[in-house]
Amino acid sequence: MVDKDKRMSHINFLIGAFLTTAVIIQIESCNTNTFAQGEILYNNFCANCHMADGKGLANLIPPVVHSDYISNEENQIACIIRYGMEGEISVNGVIYNAEMPGFKELSDFEIANIINFMNHEWNPNVPFKKIQTIQKELENCEKSKR
Numbered sequence: 506m507v508d509k510d511k512r513m514s515h516i517n518f519l520i521g522a523f524l525t526t527a528v529i530i531q532i533e534s535c536n537t538n539t540f541a542q543g544e545i546l547y548n549n550f551c552a553n554c555h556m557a558d559g560k561g562l563a564n565l566i567p568p569v570v571h572s573d574y575i576s577n578e579e580n581q582i583a584c585i586i587r588y589g590m591e592g593e594i595s596v597n598g599v600i601y602n603a604e605m606p607g608f609k610e611l612s613d614f615e616i617a618n619i620i621n622f623m624n625h626e627w628n629p630n631v632p633f634k635k636i637q638t639i640q641k642e643l644e645n646c647e648k649s650k651r
């Protein structure tokens with residue numbers, strides 16, 4: 506009886522360890538896909554202005570690399586991507602005053618993936634954003650646009 510219990514607890518431990526590993530691998534590959542899709546979308550929709558390396562263009566286009574604007578306005582970025590922006594802003598001490606078009610064709614998921622790619626790659630102080638968080642942010646700015 507004791508032996509059987511011992512064996513069972515070994516088996517349970519092994520199953521537990523296996524499941525934990527499987528879950529970790531799942532989460533990792535999920536994030537990796539997110540970043541990979543985000544990178545493709547970034548290259549298609551953003552890189553022609555913000556450049557493939559994210560550093561922007563002189564004093565015409567602001568950088569998205571180590572951007573204090575992104576860190577401070579972290580919860581506005583989804584809305585900027587969907588609706589665009591204009592007017593004077595300061596990014597890392599440089600003043601920009603140009604117009605960015607909105608990208609209404611991008612889904613909530615695609616916007617989330619672009620944001621997580623940019624932050625993972627270039628703004629590591631901004632934590633990973635869940636789709637639910639991005640959707641709340643979008644809802645808030647949609648309300649204010651009505």
Ligand code: HEC
Nearest residue numbers: 550551554567568572574575590591592601602603604605
């Ligand atoms: C046609 C050029 C253009 C494209 C394409 C473009 N942007 Fe912008 N973006 C700008 C300009 C110009 C500004 C500054 C607007 C201002 O002066 O008010 C800006 C501002 C920003 C900002 C806030 C300031 C900063 O740099 O931290 C972010 C974040 C941003 N863009 C992300 C993106 C993302 C993500 C995409 C792709 C989905 C994108 N942009 C596509 C031109 C562009």
